[in-house]
Amino acid sequence: MLILYINVVFFGAVPFNNPIPTKSLNMDINRRNFLRKTAAASAGIGLATVIPSGVWAARVAPSDRINIAVIGCRNFGFKILRDHLDNEDTRCVAMCDVDEGVLNERAETIRKEYNQQPTLYSDFRKMLEQSDIDAVIIGTPDHWHCLNMVYCLQAGKDVYIEKPLANTIGECNIMVSAADRYNQIVQVGQQQRSNRAFRESIGLVRNGSLGKLRKVKIWGNFNYGLGTPFRDDEPVPEGVDYNMWLGPAPERPFNRSRFHGSWRHYWDYGGGLMSDWGVHLIDMGLWVNDLIDAPEEVMTFATNNSGQQRQRETFDTMTVVYPKKDYVISWEMTAGIQSGPWGKSYGVAFICDNGTVITDRHGYRVIPEWDGGTQSHKADATEISGIREAHPYHVRNFLDCIKSREKPVCPPSTARAAAIHVHVPNIAARTGESLLVWDDVNSRFTNSDKANELVTPSYRAPWKLPEITR
Template identity: 55%
Template sequence: MSKDASRRKFIRQSAAVAAGSALLTALPGSLRAGAGFAPSDQLNIGLIGCRNRGFDVLREHLAAGGVNCVALCDVDENVLNQRSAELQEKHGQKPTLYKDFRKLLDDKQVDAVIIGTPDHWHCLPAVYACEAGKDVYVEKPLANTIAECDLMAAAAKRYNRVVQVGQQQRSGRVWNDVMAYLKSGELGALRKTDIWANFNYGAGTQKVPDSGVPAGVDYEMWLGPAPERPFNQARFHGSWRHFWAYGGGLMTDWGVHLLDMAFWAKEITTPPPTVLAFGDNRGREDMARETFLTMSVVFPFDGYTIQWNHNGGIQKGPFNRNYGLAFICDKGTLVANREGWEVIPEWDGEAKADKTARKTFEETNNQSSLNHARNFIACVKDRKTPACPIETGRAVAVATHMANIAARTGAYRLDWDAAKGRFAHSKAANQLVRPDYRSPWKLPNV
């Protein structure tokens, strides 16, 4: 099946669906009333990208209940067969197996898809899924470039699809409690948020020479729209995120999760107007990577500043947490990560007392991923806005790409023109806004 033929088929399907009522258009096939179906029926899900995070997300959806996995797609037959066997053994489900996501999207029994591929493969499956009338759970970051983020948001809107972005902290108890406390006024005004992310894996993986493609792997399909490059295990499973063609390093991997909380605290829903960034790759030259080993970023807003720092190759950080956020307020600082949060009071010199109460909360039952799956399933059925809609995912993904672009080009400061979808006064930066897809893949028009 050619790419153009497949796309035309998607368009025909979308047109046919659009001819029905608005409700029937919105609801997935197996959830529509009539023909023996009720709105409470099982949701049929297909998974695109089965090796790691994608399958973890599928497990959460299965645990949430009300879900059948009817299709799996992966370019690695070894992964595909392993995951299929697990589904049959543990869940009694026998999904149809695909190595080409377009064929999965052509499967009429699939109501919704989970996209757990490397970042460079988020955009096309998501856009074509929306076009085919299927709802989407897409892992973070939303996409690997700014233009792809914009395109995915446009597709979700045009085709009226529910899209949940895998920023599951939005569904976690810790972060909802943090937001409620910050907005209660107990700490006064929020001035600044400091963010840090220190992870050993951020240094990359050990360098190895190029080698032959492993048996069962469709490497041409794995590359997809990315530039042609010889196979190398250090750029493949698990470590692809350290290379610009496929991912954005710690900045996009953990940046979207943590920046999302800094945005949420101030109800920021659009990309920042300005970024200042510096990235460095000196050190750990034995490791394979293109993305930055260390990075410092500032996002200045009106009356509020977000500052980000990351260090690959270490596993400790401020407040004895290797990652987290410090929300700096007038009366105290709230420090948080997924394990819990605490309030460190400011000292009132005149009153010789703390300005606020010291508080501590430890998370003992983190179910954010499960809650996020439950939320997506519910929203597919009732057509409500999910916990992390596509515009929320877009705002923080674009911010992380802005930071990487500023550091990669040496511009250090970039100003974003949201109306034009481009940077002001930087030709080099604007060349990195839109991906240069390798033929025959093309960035669709929506």
């Protein structure tokens, strides 16, 4: 068997519309990291008056600098903020969170490590009045995405919004309309579209060397999908504006199992493992054939059979089948399990006539089919490993698009397709419908009234579902 180990610095010449900057980007990122460390170290030894305040301005003309703000600072919003600030042409000018403790701690890190002094807010609407903000990172729980994004666009800001685009199909549709109407740059945080492993393996499928694509088998197994241990309701912690955390979601007593991080396991705010990881991975099953359409038919089997008693509403075990025109996509998830096919807890297998490409965020492997007639493999066995996570590239693509005003690699219309592919099975699971047929033109299921009730959320007053008029 011929095995080709391709050097990790090779970057496959895959004909995608938006090539990922590679070498120069790595150098920029490393240099910025160096500068950041230098600034922090200098501040620590009393050189603060020599280096700070002008350190970035000296290198990037103010007119070229992109002023960044963030809404939702605890986990991923903050990680993505750092990925922005690792670029020389950015500066953090504002941060917003409804948890004062989180906000102050994260702002302190920005001050120490980047020597920047963002203005702090607890209400994002107030923050959006700050006129020097160019772009906003949205790192709030999914139930806030639609309102956060529409307000940002209406305030004339470009947006990097975390995935999934929104927590319901109806909100996704509004967000696509808003992005068209307000004509700002919007990048959705489905960063696997900027990941070299996925770009190259999809390139192998697209260039035909593996023969016809038959099936995309996708899986995601993680312990955290089971939710948290049971907790009692408790008083709202000091410094938390819980009413603003709930926002458009129904009023509930405060409970930590529904709060920071673990909100993912409750329908009011998220969609469990199905939407959390599913949206990234199923996106690859669509991208391989350049599909940006909603699914027409979805078959879902969902159950809770882990045996571990945890606090959550979302399902722990799901198998979903999406028939496409000439191939099929399948999704399997088993929360509470950390292993999976080919020894991977998550992955995508592109199954083609001449071979299967098994891909995760760090590499891919081609397993060729055997030709009994010629006694040879039908494709080269290739293995690539050591690929880095793609967030910095995805962020750089956003920053470049802010300057060029071109479409980024994952605009809302693309992200909407992946989001609907995860919301439909969740709606099926919640309503007990094993087959749902979706009519995307009329935005409704043709075969279930129960399912139609879950297409668009009812917002808690005073919040109103945005109406986008031309």
